[in-house]
Amino acid sequence: MLLVALSVLLVLFLVLPTAALLARGLTPTLLPTLASPAVLDALRVSLVTTLTTLALTVALGTPVAFLLARYRFPGSTVLDTLLDLPVVLPPVVAGVGLLLTFGRTGLLGAPLELAGISVAFSPLAVVLAQLFTSAPFYVRAAKAGFLAVDRDVEAAALTDGASRWAAFWLVTWPLAFPFLLEGLVLCWARALGEFGATILFAGSLQGQTRTVTLAIYSALESDLAPALVLSTVMVVVAFGLLLTVRLLASRHPSS
Template identity: 75%
Template sequence: MGDALRVSLLTTGITLLLTVGLVTPVAWLLARTHFPGKAVLETLLDLPIVLPPVVAGVGLLLAFGRNGLLGPPLEIAGIGIAFSPAAVVLAQLFTSAPFYLRTARAGFASFDPEVEAAARTDGAGGWAVFRFVTLPLAFPFLLEGLVLTWARALGEFGATILFAGSLQGRTRTVTLAIYAAMESDLGPALVLSAVMVFVAFALLLVVRVAAGRRG
């Protein structure tokens, strides 16, 4: 069980870092710009929210599996993604990042762009405006998005078991460990389930507090 907790904490931590680095600029772009096909792009980016996780796992296998679209080129380069810790991260990122995207996009659109324009008029550069004006104003939304993203990544099951498998110490996360324990020993499964319930409650409480501050 300790291995499962370690794998979950490591992979969800990496997922959060990737989400912040990759999704924040996209959320800002979608909130502040208009271009042809924007509605189609937003729909595609939101699609993992409504896709069954098993379907997401099949899609990741078709893209990155040994016989998938990108599998052979990656194998030639000596990179194997499927059934590795990297597969766990990809599964979590695919299924959870859209939650951060939605809240971050709402955060960047929640205040008047004239506030940023005023800062630029006062001589602030682009990065300074983003760091000292945009981020603080959108922060409650970003925090809420990160909490929801981490919770979704922590609870990911369907896509992970299909794309990454359940290898103890490598790809077996907490949810996969609960599933495996149910087949042999109910005690550890109940303990882990109780821990997950407590974590879920704590995360929802953080979201509620963040939403209250946002209001």
């Protein structure tokens, strides 16, 4: 009975805040508030930036994951650890690092400023903050996917005359795809919920850099209705993403 009581206590603690939020957010004012300019701007900024982040993650993260899964080279373990580091770093620390790199007086920021490119406190800064904090989730899942592919199947394709590029697209990619899709879901969820690095590196400008999470924080200081609506949207989206990940994981439990 003690185990049941402790389990119920934890479940209630985790579920009640979400239930209270949905109870306050799912009201007749949901749709009118959802159609307000501030809410629509936040949704648009989040959608555009997270989709851009996903595209960059796939383009840049897939080759890295493949190399780490298939090749061993000096420093590969250190590189693998460094790529996982943003997962455990506090987002605020990530924001400071991005500012020191891409800020006006940063390592790369100063040369970029001379070239007429301003990164900090722009939509590009939102994308970079999301990319830094979320890409490792995709890389980890993609690496696991490439490791799970049977090398004999690839070898058979090469023996049948397929080029390495064709074997990758026709054999390796489809077999690893469930892992890649799971990684994309986790990556998008992390990018969508990014806050600390974004507010430090990109600011909170409505219609430009104010994402859903920043809009919730901003609305709490003035008007609770948009905060409740956006929080409700985030809960629904988060539940859908987690359910998707669970369904994908059930298809390959070895991941």
